[in-house]
Amino acid sequence: MPDLEDLTAITGAATADGDLLHLVDITAADADPKDKSLTAAQLRDGYLEVGLRNIAASVAPTTTDDSAAGYTVGSKWVDTTADKVYQCVDSTATAAVWKETSAGAASPLTTKGDVWVYGAADTRLPIGTNGQVLKADSTDAEGMVWAGETVVLSYAASDETTALTTGTAKVTIRAPFAFTLTDVRASVTTAPTGSVLTVDINETATTILSTKLTIDISEKTSTTAATPAVISDSAIADDAEITIDIDTVGSTIAGAGLKVQLIGTKP
Numbered sequence: 499m500p501d502l503e504d505l506t507a508i509t510g511a512a513t514a515d516g517d518l519l520h521l522v523d524i525t526a527a528d529a530d531p532k533d534k535s536l537t538a539a540q541l542r543d544g545y546l547e548v549g550l551r552n553i554a555a556s557v558a559p560t561t562t563d564d565s566a567a568g569y570t571v572g573s574k575w576v577d578t579t580a581d582k583v584y585q586c587v588d589s590t591a592t593a594a595v596w597k598e599t600s601a602g603a604a605s606p607l608t609t610k611g612d613v614w615v616y617g618a619a620d621t622r623l624p625i626g627t628n629g630q631v632l633k634a635d636s637t638d639a640e641g642m643v644w645a646g647e648t649v650v651l652s653y654a655a656s657d658e659t660t661a662l663t664t665g666t667a668k669v670t671i672r673a674p675f676a677f678t679l680t681d682v683r684a685s686v687t688t689a690p691t692g693s694v695l696t697v698d699i700n701e702t703a704t705t706i707l708s709t710k711l712t713i714d715i716s717e718k719t720s721t722t723a724a725t726p727a728v729i730s731d732s733a734i735a736d737d738a739e740i741t742i743d744i745d746t747v748g749s750t751i752a753g754a755g756l757k758v759q760l761i762g763t764k765p
């Protein structure tokens with residue numbers, strides 16, 4: 499910038515429409531004038547844009563668009579090819595830092611409850627159905643899906659110490675809501691020996707298992723069973739009566755402390 503007393507540098511300056519003050523800093527060794535201007539809009543908004551600016555670039559600025567090139571902190575750069583705007587935040591020679599200040603991408607959202615997600619591009623994930631929750635899913639293109647809420651219902655079918663005995667309806671409960679059954683488990687505090695422990699689960703007096711739930715000899719959980727349970731009726735109705743039967747117990751040690759878990763998803 500010229501010194502304040504050097505009015506000759508201002509007198510011959512070219513002007514552009516809307517400029518209130520237009521300064522051109524020209525020295526004998528400088529063939530590239532550093533253009534600084536103050537417009538009416540800038541004066542009204544209370545700021546002065548300073549430093550060299552490039553508003554017709556075809557590429558993004560680099561670290562060498564620096565103080566040596568005439569840029570200062572606050573300088574503006576417009577990449578007209580990519581339609582992006584940058585501002586210099588550090589003009590250190592050969593290490594200039596420019597930050598993109600372009601407006602964000604247009605929102606893809608159109609409906610109440612939509613979620614803005616990203617896979618290969620910004621994408622609209624439509625709102626799910628009532629009761630669903632948003633879950634991470636690495637197999638999905640955007641990495642997020644709406645899914646039913648996972649529920650776990652756990653019931654004790656005996657006390658902790660009394661030897662188990664066979665019988666129907668060892669415990670009777672009612673489903674607190676409708677859900678889709680995806681897994682069943684059983685566990686004991688005392689493992690059966692001599693023979694396996696077999697458990698059946700019924701909805702309204704009808705079994706929901708085509709292969710019963712078992713706990714193998716000397717095991718405490720059905721998750722290690724040689725023969726996993728198979729669910730034949732996964733649709734559990736709201737307020738359905740659910741009963742738990744014990745079909746067989748250990749022949750040497752019956753087992754004790756039976757609990758049964760129903761695992762599923764709410765719609």
